[in-house]
Amino acid sequence: MQAETLLISLDAIDTRDNRYQISDSGPPEALSESIGEAGLISLPWVQQQAADKAFRIVAGFRRITVCRKLGWPQVTCRVLPAGASKLSCWKIAIADNAVTRSLNLLEQARAAEGLMDVCDGDAKQAAQLAGPLGLRVNPELIRKLIRLLALPGPVQQAVAQNRMSLNIALDLESVDESSAVAFAGLCQNLKPTVNHQQEIFTGLYELARLQDKSLADVLARSDFSEILHATRADRRRQLQVLRRTLYNMRFPNLSRSEAAFEQKKKNLGLPENMNISAPSGFESNVYTLTIRFSLSRQLCDCAEKLAAISRNPELENLLDRSFNENP
Amino acid sequence: MKIRKLYIEQSAADYPVTRHICSRLEMPAQIIDNPESVYQEIGRSPDPEKAGKSILLLTRNRGAFLRDCPGTSYYTCCGYQILHIGTYCSMDCAYCILQAYFHPPVLQFFVNHAEMETSLQQHFAKGEISRIGTGEFTDSLIWESVYPLAPRLVELFSRQKACVLELKTKTTAVDPLLDLAHHKKTIMAWSLNTDAVIANQERGTAALGARLTAAEKCQKQGFPLAFHFDPMILYNGCYADYENVIEQLFSRIDPAGIVWISLGSFRFMPELKPIVARRFAASKIIYNEFIRAIDGKMRYFKPLRIQLYSRVIEAIKFHAPEVLVYFCMEDTEVWQKCLGHAPAEPGGLPMMLDQRAVQICGLSGKFPAG
Ligand code: SF4
Numbered sequence: 266m267q268a269e270t271l272l273i274s275l276d277a278i279d280t281r282d283n284r285y286q287i288s289d290s291g292p293p294e295a296l297s298e299s300i301g302e303a304g305l306i307s308l309p310w311v312q313q314q315a316a317d318k319a320f321r322i323v324a325g326f327r328r329i330t331v332c333r334k335l336g337w338p339q340v341t342c343r344v345l346p347a348g349a350s351k352l353s354c355w356k357i358a359i360a361d362n363a364v365t366r367s368l369n370l371l372e373q374a375r376a377a378e379g380l381m382d383v384c385d386g387d388a389k390q391a392a393q394l395a396g397p398l399g400l401r402v403n404p405e406l407i408r409k410l411i412r413l414l415a416l417p418g419p420v421q422q423a424v425a426q427n428r429m430s431l432n433i434a435l436d437l438e439s440v441d442e443s444s445a446v447a448f449a450g451l452c453q454n455l456k457p458t459v460n461h462q463q464e465i466f467t468g469l470y471e472l473a474r475l476q477d478k479s480l481a482d483v484l485a486r487s488d489f490s491e492i493l494h495a496t497r498a499d500r501r502r503q504l505q506v507l508r509r510t511l512y513n514m515r516f517p518n519l520s521r522s523e524a525a526f527e528q529k530k531k532n533l534g535l536p537e538n539m540n541i542s543a544p545s546g547f548e549s550n551v552y553t554l555t556i557r558f559s560l561s562r563q564l565c566d567c568a569e570k571l572a573a574i575s576r577n578p579e580l581e582n583l584l585d586r587s588f589n590e591n592p
Numbered sequence: 593m594k595i596r597k598l599y600i601e602q603s604a605a606d607y608p609v610t611r612h613i614c615s616r617l618e619m620p621a622q623i624i625d626n627p628e629s630v631y632q633e634i635g636r637s638p639d640p641e642k643a644g645k646s647i648l649l650l651t652r653n654r655g656a657f658l659r660d661c662p663g664t665s666y667y668t669c670c671g672y673q674i675l676h677i678g679t680y681c682s683m684d685c686a687y688c689i690l691q692a693y694f695h696p697p698v699l700q701f702f703v704n705h706a707e708m709e710t711s712l713q714q715h716f717a718k719g720e721i722s723r724i725g726t727g728e729f730t731d732s733l734i735w736e737s738v739y740p741l742a743p744r745l746v747e748l749f750s751r752q753k754a755c756v757l758e759l760k761t762k763t764t765a766v767d768p769l770l771d772l773a774h775h776k777k778t779i780m781a782w783s784l785n786t787d788a789v790i791a792n793q794e795r796g797t798a799a800l801g802a803r804l805t806a807a808e809k810c811q812k813q814g815f816p817l818a819f820h821f822d823p824m825i826l827y828n829g830c831y832a833d834y835e836n837v838i839e840q841l842f843s844r845i846d847p848a849g850i851v852w853i854s855l856g857s858f859r860f861m862p863e864l865k866p867i868v869a870r871r872f873a874a875s876k877i878i879y880n881e882f883i884r885a886i887d888g889k890m891r892y893f894k895p896l897r898i899q900l901y902s903r904v905i906e907a908i909k910f911h912a913p914e915v916l917v918y919f920c921m922e923d924t925e926v927w928q929k930c931l932g933h934a935p936a937e938p939g940g941l942p943m944m945l946d947q948r949a950v951q952i953c954g955l956s957g958k959f960p961a962g
Contacts, residue, residue, distance in 0.1 A: 471879040474876055474879050475876060475879050475880075515881075516881050516893070517881070518881055518893050518895060518896060519881060519883060519893050522893075522895070545883070545884065546883025546884065546885070546893065546894075547883075547893070547894060547895075548883055548885050548886055548891070548894055548923075549666070549886055549923070550925055586925070
């Protein structure tokens, strides 16, 4: 690609034309310091528009912002001719960004969108173009990334900041905008793991469907909003309480039975190295006893305790399945 | 049944059944060497489960025509035998397991009826009491608009004494059967559900009233009847709705002619859930309080099942204390708590149903061993 190196007045650069912008955030402090100290090492790329018009930025949005902040009147740029193709511009924009740092998912989405545009929507071709530019994406990922760009800004930001997985973000396509935004807020606040994001989203979504409400409405219930807005609360604990509350609401009968079982087990007073587990979902009537021991005399001791436990009326109470009749 | 495309497997092309269907459908057919191309065509569709409902593949059944019902060991199975006449269904129920069972699901009709009849004759020759149904991998009567299989089966069963055929349906396509000499060796059976479930979860099926009208017609002609409340679905107001169905049932049907009524609650392989969510966006049936059961299927938390069954059984027993009620795939605890007994060994539930078939359908023969 033919490009000239020219000194350009910053006033002649149109920063509102951001069609080639990939970077997602403002310039980091380190960039300002480095440009302030050493000047521009890597030159921004701009494209000449019609003779009387301003230059459009192709790569280097953050560098130009820093130069402006530093009060520079002019900046040296690599200038592409007006006739440079969209494809050339996108190649430069992507390579310039991707070779120096790893792009977050939102930035990858913007890059993918640009390539899809020049490839007339052919994701396979777009993926082939992306590889040599330093962007490792397959056609399936490209299609997913494009969908991300249609989601509300807070969801995009949560994905960009690694607070929400791309797949969960795409699940939010099935809910209204305020619900998607509310869920993004939850992820930003509580930073759940991907598994927990999935669990919480599924629970909230299904609860909302059952109650004919939006997910945002469910989250606005006092049970949840109190947890989410608790001041000075430990984030991990908040997350734990939220998951428990959600589980109790989503499975009210099962969770009641589980709580009752735990209470009865306490009443039985099992020694610390023994446990009784209920059958999964209380579906079968087979309970499991576990004993932990390392010495034979510990096992003898357990056997004696076990004999006493088996005579304890609380054991009958624990195994009593009449709870089944009163959901 | 609305067929959009007709495919015929090369090896099935020369069968009389194929010729009959071609002349009846009056549409161009494509002969194929291998069904793979049809499966791929369906698989590429944005809604494969829907696409498979209007593509008919005429093929041969290369496996067994008679198979055991695929029950699991923990839950009590009825020991029914399946006569494998074809696969999938032109109706469209949200909860239909066939959507997830076949990959991809496609309407297949087996045309090698001579082999099917040979299998049946060999089975009849054993003289063993058995219950055989066609409604496991498809609806028993949807095929009647393309091929009159049911009348032929009624006739075949009427000529022997040990086995009874159960035709299970959600249609009303009974008219061609009414005048047949069935000798009570065919049980006409309907799946029943509440108006709300039929309206919201069972696309293209007959309304409850229409099913009962069809059942009434069959009862007038002396056919033994059966009803299956399966899958029963929990929703607000479901208890009253199921009681109402039972009231309608017994206001029109004489319980003395009912061989059995089965109950089963909605259960599904986890693979079905995303299919229902995608295809039946308004349906909430997959969002209830399910647990993963011992057979890997999702089932309502047991106390919820017990409560629902108990209410329905109470209503049935109020109208028809003598009628035999059984559970489809439930465990001993559910039997005990809802019915006060579990099927007695030896023989268990299969023996209980066989004996009932003997009593109502006049079967005679040996009871199967074990
Ligand atoms: S009628 Fe039966 S086989 Fe047909 S779609 Fe409904 S559940 Fe499936």
